[in-house]
Amino acid sequence: MEIRRVDSDAELEDALSVRRTVFINEQGVPEHRELDGMDAEATHFVAYDDDEPIGTARLRRYDGDDRSTAKIERVAVIEARRAEGIGRDLMCAVERAAREIGYEKLVLHAQVPVVSFYTELGYKTVGEEFEDAGIPHREMTKVLR
Template sequence: MNWPLAKTERAPKSQELALTTIVKIRATDQLMSAVYALRRQVSVIEQGVPEDLEVDENDKAATHLAALSDGHVIGTLRIVRHERTAQIGRMAVSAHSRKKGIGRELMEFAAAAASRDGAQEIILAAQFTAREFYKQLGYIEEGAVFDEAGISHVMMRKRLRP
């Protein structure tokens, strides 16, 4: 998996918000400061996740997606590979961009990228309140509800290929 430091690919256009692009970046990319700022705003400030849990060792190895509109990061998630499984996490969409299809576009882009890179499935720890969103994208709940950073989560999985 040799991903360039920054690779721009067009995402499907959202009918509700003119999404400029989604870019794949690594932890060393200049855009990461804006990605981390958005994640901090959503996770730490809005949801109360302890700041020391928001950034972890997986960020260094992950591929990060950044949704850009007018040059500003309005959404993000990260993909961590574990052999034939891609794990999606740290999804965040700015408050003014929510309910406009950005999360869906990020997830669809991530699934396509993971599939192209040979992943057979995607797993994620969904916030319990967001599980219906992921179900609409074809993810299936697995196991019991658990606490992560003070927020109820459930594991979800989506097969990409046999």
């Protein structure tokens, strides 16, 4: 298994394929919500087993005035490959890239059932639970050191 930072249209399509499988087909997120028009401004990552895309995540500057903060989004691993450490490896790659870019803080919106996964990676919950695309979420943050 390897994590690649996306640098081609084919790799971006692999990331979108994983997202369609997990978020649209499995979780019922409407396609217009999942494919939100923000992909062009993000840095994408894909986890591959040989040449099969099995996970993805994206990183982009967080909306707002604070240029030192980035948002991690669209973290997904195909169902058959969960609990193998792929999500952890993706998050490590994203955090490493965020540090290289110069971000000091990360924000993400975690689906409530996986809050503990992010907590184990050092993220802290902020604020109250909220709903996004019909799915309960919690905002979480991490200061990069």
